[in-house]
Amino acid sequence: MEQATEGAARIRISEGVFYNPKMRKLRSISVLFLRALGMRDARLLDATAATGARGIRYALEAGIRDGVLLDINPAACRNAKANVRLNGLRLRVLGKSLQEFAGASKEAFDVVDLDPFGTPVPLVHDALKVCKRHAVLMVTATDTATLCGAEAAACLRNYGSVPIHNELCHEAGVRILLYFVAREAAQFGFGIEPLLSIADMHYMRLFLRLEQGAEKAHESVRRSGFGAYCSNCHNFAYEAGIERRVDAKCGYCGKRMQFFGPLWLGGLHDKRLLGRMLRLRDGGDGDVRELLERVHGELDTPFFYSVPKATSYLGVGSVSQARVLAALSSGHRATRTHFDDDGIKTDAGTGAVIEAVRRASEE
Ligand SMILES: C[S@@+](CC[C@H](N)C(=O)[O-])C[C@H]1O[C@@H](n2cnc3c(N)ncnc32)[C@H](O)[C@@H]1O
Numbered sequence: 001m002e003q004a005t006e007g008a009a010r011i012r013i014s015e016g017v018f019y020n021p022k023m024r025k026l027r028s029i030s031v032l033f034l035r036a037l038g039m040r041d042a043r044l045l046d047a048t049a050a051t052g053a054r055g056i057r058y059a060l061e062a063g064i065r066d067g068v069l070l071d072i073n074p075a076a077c078r079n080a081k082a083n084v085r086l087n088g089l090r091l092r093v094l095g096k097s098l099q100e101f102a103g104a105s106k107e108a109f110d111v112v113d114l115d116p117f118g119t120p121v122p123l124v125h126d127a128l129k130v131c132k133r134h135a136v137l138m139v140t141a142t143d144t145a146t147l148c149g150a151e152a153a154a155c156l157r158n159y160g161s162v163p164i165h166n167e168l169c170h171e172a173g174v175r176i177l178l179y180f181v182a183r184e185a186a187q188f189g190f191g192i193e194p195l196l197s198i199a200d201m202h203y204m205r206l207f208l209r210l211e212q213g214a215e216k217a218h219e220s221v222r223r224s225g226f227g228a229y230c231s232n233c234h235n236f237a238y239e240a241g242i243e244r245r246v247d248a249k250c251g252y253c254g255k256r257m258q259f260f261g262p263l264w265l266g267g268l269h270d271k272r273l274l275g276r277m278l279r280l281r282d283g284g285d286g287d288v289r290e291l292l293e294r295v296h297g298e299l300d301t302p303f304f305y306s307v308p309k310a311t312s313y314l315g316v317g318s319v320s321q322a323r324v325l326a327a328l329s330s331g332h333r334a335t336r337t338h339f340d341d342d343g344i345k346t347d348a349g350t351g352a353v354i355e356a357v358r359r360a361s362e363e
């Protein structure tokens with residue numbers, strides 16, 4: 001049997017049970033997130049446990065001792081049970097689907113983790129059924145081709161949104177996923193507060209808190225709306241409200257813009273929480289720190305400009321991102337973004353960004 005040591009956990013991996021060592025980074029981020037929130041006394045539901053690696057790490061490293069691990073696959077359930085014992089824990093492990101568990105359960109949880117194969121769409125509703133008020137919900141999606149617009153019809157079918165397939169696709173995908181969860185949560189009278197929202201490697205991951213109340217639910221759906229993108233000058237626009245639409249004409253070059261959405265247009269991160277996560281970071285895992293620092297530093301506004309797209313629009317040679325950031329920094333806020341290595345998030349408009357790129361190209 002294969003074995004792995006991950007964080008404080010020892011994990012044995014049975015034949016036919018899913019374990020991806022590359023997801024260590026995301027599991028480590030999730031541990032830090034729960035530690036920074038101070039969730040020691042929380043009740044955990046790891047709804048898609050596989051080997052149990054996640055739930056076991058949350059117990060050992062974030063101090064969550066009370067919880068249930070679920071997996072629909074009997075081999076995974078046996079494997080997770082053995083791993084719970086191996087790590088000296090008392091978490092309950094059940095061989096049930098989330099749907100079956102949530103349909104019959106009288107239990108409610110403070111922390112719910114969804115980490116399925118592919119899309120989380122079929123699981124979100126049942127996860128919400130067993131969330132306490134103010135619960136923390138973590139959701140992974142690995143159907144990034146769908147959310148990023150390579151499979152636009154599937155995105156419309158599964159998420160009810162039109163995706164966009166360009167440099168904005170990862171951020172737009174995260175926001176489409178947030179919109180989906182906000183709508184599902186609204187049916188239970190919950191609003192959502194995103195605490196950390198990441199697109200990395202082959203996955204997207206939401207960390208959010210539920211807020212109870214019809215007004216909160218309404219407000220979070222109202223924080224969604226449409227985006228528009230100009231494929232000529234790469235200008236973008238957005239406007240909250242499902243019933244309204246942004247102008248179809250590009251405000252910069254006058255060409256027709258392409259719509260995408262509906263998607264979440266509110267904030268993506270709680271920077272104070274991210275600051276606490278970074279302060280907790282204790283050695284090792286340089287990749288975790290690198291990603292969290294990038295997210296912590298990024299301006300939390302929708303969408304960004306791509307420096308190479310701007311130079312190609314202007315027909316000038318390549319320009320360093322640092323120069324454009326420096327050119328924008330007098331008078332505007334401008335940062336890098338974890339969504340795209342070449343991207344700049346800024347409160348400057350398209351005209352100011354294009355001008356900054358032009359000036360940087362002439363230096
Ligand atoms: C990607 S793996 C989870 C990996 C694990 N969270 C980790 O970090 O190592 C997805 C798991 O979800 C289980 N699963 C799929 N559908 C499920 C459902 N409806 N209810 C419960 N478990 C489910 C699968 O059997 C599989 O073991």
Ligand SMILES: [Zn+2]
Pocket residue numbers: 230231232233234235250251252253254255
């Ligand atoms: Zn334009």
